[in-house]
Amino acid sequence: MSSYVIQQRGSLSVPKAVVETFVRALSARDESTHEHALRVQRFALALADEAGIEDERLIDAIKAAALLHDIGKLAIPDRLLNKPGPLTADEFDQVKEHVTIGADMLAAIPVPTALTLIVRHHHENWDGSGYPDGLAGEGIPVGARVLAIVDCYDALTSDRPYRRALSHGSAIAMIHERSGSMYEPAMVDAFLRIVHQLRSGSDRKRTSRTHVGSREPWRLQARIV
Numbered sequence: 001m002s003s004y005v006i007q008q009r010g011s012l013s014v015p016k017a018v019v020e021t022f023v024r025a026l027s028a029r030d031e032s033t034h035e036h037a038l039r040v041q042r043f044a045l046a047l048a049d050e051a052g053i054e055d056e057r058l059i060d061a062i063k064a065a066a067l068l069h070d071i072g073k074l075a076i077p078d079r080l081l082n083k084p085g086p087l088t089a090d091e092f093d094q095v096k097e098h099v100t101i102g103a104d105m106l107a108a109i110p111v112p113t114a115l116t117l118i119v120r121h122h123h124e125n126w127d128g129s130g131y132p133d134g135l136a137g138e139g140i141p142v143g144a145r146v147l148a149i150v151d152c153y154d155a156l157t158s159d160r161p162y163r164r165a166l167s168h169g170s171a172i173a174m175i176h177e178r179s180g181s182m183y184e185p186a187m188v189d190a191f192l193r194i195v196h197q198l199r200s201g202s203d204r205k206r207t208s209r210t211h212v213g214s215r216e217p218w219r220l221q222a223r224i225v
Contacts, residue, residue, distance in 0.1 A: 014061065014115055018111060019064050019067060019068065025071075026070065026074070029073075041063060043153065043154065043198055044065075045066070047187070047194065048062050048146050050190040050193060050194045053142065058142065060112070061143055062146055062147070065143055066147060068106065069151060070098060071119070072101030072102030072104075072119075073095075073098045075098070076097070081161075084161050084162055096123070097132075099119065099120050099121070103117070103119050103120035114141065117144065118141055118147060121140055121141055122147040127180070129182075145187050146187065148182070148183060149175060150191070152174075152182075153171055153175060
């Protein structure tokens, strides 16, 4: 894959104090969300490297966005985030607002534009069916395309209030199946080349507890937020 270049202007680095402040807030609200963000960061940086992303500003933005992609959930009620059953359409719409809330929070302080855009668009889909703006293809910021895949993988292979963790194999099958619809095909290929190397012993234990049949993951898609 040819190297990606950053498309948005912004400062050369993400202020460390800003990231640390928001990370503390996330950790205080929900330690599991913080742990999820740390795993997403590790996967995202490895995927960016495998995908040939070389621009240091973009890598810096991806590194910070991985930790802060769910910062907008600070404004979402616990009763929705921790609901054990399916969300109603209205409830799901409320939860989806976390991307715009998070982007607005970051836009209000001096951080690179690329960081704000990754947070806003990490739930856009390659075919334009995602949210919040229905961006498609290369119109989606590169960093958001990276984050979309690794965020989904970790969400699927983690216990959530509404379901047990899926197996590694089920999660990989789902991501592969959605290549070209939800995710950039070349980025999926890069992820599949490295995901086995990235899984530590603790990850394998965490993702092997529950095996979900090949059809069941599609019914869970609406809760990957």
